Amino acid sequence: MTGLPAQAPARRWRPGPLLPVGEGRDRALSFVIAVLCALACLTAILALAADRAASGWRTQISASATVLVRPGRGQTSSEAAAAAAEALAGVPGVTEARALDRADALRLLTPWLGGGVLPDDAPIPMLVAVDLDPRRPATSAALRAALANAGVQAVLDDHSRWLGDVERAALIARSAALGAGALVALAAGAAVAFATRAGLTSRRDVIEVLHLSGARDGFISGLFERRFAWLAARSGAYGALAAILLAGALKAFGGQDGFTPLLPLQWSDLLAAAPCPLAAAGVAVVSARRAALRVLRAPSQA
Amino acid sequence: MTGLPAQAPARRWRPGPLLPVGEGRDRALSFVIAVLCALACLTAILALAADRAASGWRTQISASATVLVRPGRGQTSSEAAAAAAEALAGVPGVTEARALDRADALRLLTPWLGGGVLPDDAPIPMLVAVDLDPRRPATSAALRAALANAGVQAVLDDHSRWLGDVERAALIARSAALGAGALVALAAGAAVAFATRAGLTSRRDVIEVLHLSGARDGFISGLFERRFAWLAARSGAYGALAAILLAGALKAFGGQDGFTPLLPLQWSDLLAAAPCPLAAAGVAVVSARRAALRVLRAPSQA
Amino acid sequence: MRYGRAPEVLRDIDLTLKPGSFHFLTGPSGAGKSSLLKLIYLAHGPSRGLIRLFGQDISTVARRDVPDLRRRIGVVFQEFRLLDHLSALDNVALPLRIAGRRAQEYRDDVAELLAWVGLGERLEALPSTLSGGEKQRLAIARAVVNRPDVLLADEPTGNVDREMGLRILRLFQELNRLGTTVLIATHDRELVQRAGQPVLRLDGGRLSPPLRPGPPVGQASGPRAEAEAAPELALDPPPPVPPPGPGEAAA
Amino acid sequence: MRYGRAPEVLRDIDLTLKPGSFHFLTGPSGAGKSSLLKLIYLAHGPSRGLIRLFGQDISTVARRDVPDLRRRIGVVFQEFRLLDHLSALDNVALPLRIAGRRAQEYRDDVAELLAWVGLGERLEALPSTLSGGEKQRLAIARAVVNRPDVLLADEPTGNVDREMGLRILRLFQELNRLGTTVLIATHDRELVQRAGQPVLRLDGGRLSPPLRPGPPVGQASGPRAEAEAAPELALDPPPPVPPPGPGEAAA
């Protein structure tokens, strides 16, 4: 045996950690926490993006209206459109009202009919595109009144038919994303708490020996708090890192055309993973403390 | 003490299980496995739906084409459209070619222009909707040739401009869904394996006592295999059940208008969760066996 | 005292250990020797009765003061209770670490103590690589390392040979000479005979008076361990009220 | 034999236990008694040398035949090694369960054996609620329950009183009378003196010849335990070739 001789320089010697380290139990626990944290972070990041997408649809739709102008007597359709645009621009809550010229109108029709298919002389209705102030949009009634006042024969489409659908879809997407994020975060937290408690119970013998040797409750539970906080924080960091790399890859390679329009991920969303290690450590500390104190209170003075 | 007296009827007595049961360790393990299995199942179910949505878009788009007919000399636009439809219907790979009447055409324009806004006498181009055989769609060239043969002046839109975009988006959605599913399933499997090993290592003492008492390797590892298989199967079943309930709720309350068009979940998709308990048990058995045999081989005959 | 709903293990115990005394505790296996020691080192509360330790009724001691009492008691557990992940040196140093002593201060003392119990070559060994007797000596070294006011040893020589047993006895006697109150539960007749100290015998849950030179009784200041468990069943006579003096316990 | 890179614990051991013999094994704490027993019950292989058990060289025994050999050996471990989650009854019945016996068959026998070692009232008790001596008796009951061909006991009386110690000795002698080869490692002089059986003394890694009536040597069939650990260092003399006869070991 190579035990240090008693007269070895005291300086070089350091006492061992009071809690056993590096057990398989701990590694399994770390791994599972890391996986759950990665899932929670990924869900949080995607939830942010989904939320942004949902509110994006909503504002895009509610912040615009289309007016189809029918030329009155003695007016070309262009003149009628210009008059309508002028009348609408004066309404409070309207940012801009723009009469589309024939080219614009055709461009708008293109996605639906294909390009360059309408005969040049096909009479198309004139459109006025109205942009509304997204914060205080003009009501449909105000727009209709302005058109009637200006004596323009026109049909207003404020997209309200679509708005309901889109809002419902957005609400669902948003709550699904947030719900999934909360669910996974909760599961990760519960797993940290649960596994911390289990990991601690299996070291009951250490607790009892320390206890009977006169260690204070705070000293003992502090050992476990630090151990599991550190374990959870490290696992949480690994998990967050994995989530950030994965989401970053999605953002980088998802491309402008493919994924991004559906799920407008922004680089700043990746920050949602940042609090993960801290949160994991916090959960671990609280549950380690509670579990340690329960073991401490149980056997003695029963 | 209330020990059974030695002469108690032997019939009533049953020996205790050779492995300790109901430890906190096991409960934590069960919980974590259940959570990961639930996530894996949920991801699998949603991946199925996403995959269906993606291929749905693709076939919808690639299986149709639109032809815009310009009336030739001495033809009304309806006559021209009918001629075009007849010509196209004969092309191999075309399932149906249907001239839209004015009402149909207006209805198709409605989503974009709003309803009832076109003056009744507005001349609108006539459309022929062509449905293609999804398995062997007619090529654009074949359709164009057929139109030219019939002497119809027409513009063909085979949606190929959109097809590329949609195919890219579908590919991304599909691989994201499958990737997430595989990732979570892998994580769940690894957690089962890892945690099984850790749970077993902490019962090393039991293994050693059984070993030294003359138990065969297979007998000992069998105890652990059964124990952890059962634990993993039960946790997996709980997880699968949770996923099914959650996905079922999405399907039932997501509604026709909201979630379903985006993610066409079907009741049969929920079956994707069914193999979960079995898979979890399988992973657990394999890792329990490997871990047990490693412990058994290690200490003796070293 | 009783465990759960089992019959009482200890009854009508009236034991006062004078500071600086040295007693053996004997009795058949299962008589309750370890249980009595548990009461004294506060691992278990009495189901009824009074325990006074260092002049304080332990039922009135605030929870946060208990560790201070425990630090004044050294215990050799029957099943050793070593920490498997710590070296021999760290195991022995445990009470010193808990008391807040610095590693550099105590290391050499601990190494010396280990050499004294014959483990000078195994300072870094883990308990799992020690023989039964080596573990027992390690447990003894841990119990005495911080010169406790009270030393409780439960079967401390069950796994060592006679020479080592006598060496351990000398260690206990030396501590006792320096003022430590010593109580040793043992089956080892030779040890008891060699020491020539009073023997308390526990049987059927009751304690017989000391067989050899009885322990001096009297008011005394300083360290003092007193364990007592009074009857509770209505059929038993009610325990007499303990005298209010600061010294001994009664029942 | 050696542990890891530590110095050799056992050297030049040449021990043949005749079937049906009864030996004590003594020696100072840490001499290697438990290690020698470990070699015999196949918990540890020798770093060099030859071990023959029941006439077979254990290095040539197939892995799947080892359990059969182990079932013929009963061991009382120094640290008991009881299973904490099993009742006293289930702990003792363990070897029978492993051998495939049915619960209904063995239950009454096991309960009787437990009563014999004074645990008749604690059949359903968990080991953690037993006293030190009670645990030790449980470990002894487990070792003898299936009438092993060889019984190895490591310090089996360290935690029991004299009367119980002699009772246990009688149990071992009874088994021996029925044909079991018995080897008991102990520090208990009284036990050794009472038994009047040959004593092997282990010191400095070497085994002294039996002190009292030597074990009869000779070719014999039937159960036989032979442990041997030959020197390995080049400086040591090479071990003599073991004789090819089916009986004893050498080196």
Ligand SMILES: Nc1ncnc2c1ncn2[C@@H]1O[C@H](COP(=O)(O)OP(=O)(O)OP(=O)(O)O)[C@@H](O)[C@H]1O
């Ligand atoms: N935790 C417990 N729960 C229930 N019963 C217990 C517990 N600990 C001890 N006992 C019982 O109390 C009695 C006294 O046990 P104790 O350990 O005090 O005996 P002991 O005198 O130390 O015996 P030994 O000499 O064998 O160590 C025994 O019958 C034992 O089974």
Ligand SMILES: Nc1ncnc2c1ncn2[C@@H]1O[C@H](COP(=O)(O)OP(=O)(O)OP(=O)(O)O)[C@@H](O)[C@H]1O
């Ligand atoms: N697993 C191990 N690894 C390393 N060294 C060990 C191991 N087991 C025992 N030893 C050492 O081998 C030597 C002999 O140990 P063993 O347990 O055989 O002694 P023993 O004769 O049974 O002593 P005791 O009477 O104290 O039980 C001791 O010095 C011990 O420290």
Ligand SMILES: [Mg+2]
């Ligand atoms: Mg005891």
Ligand SMILES: [Mg+2]
């Ligand atoms: Mg030993």
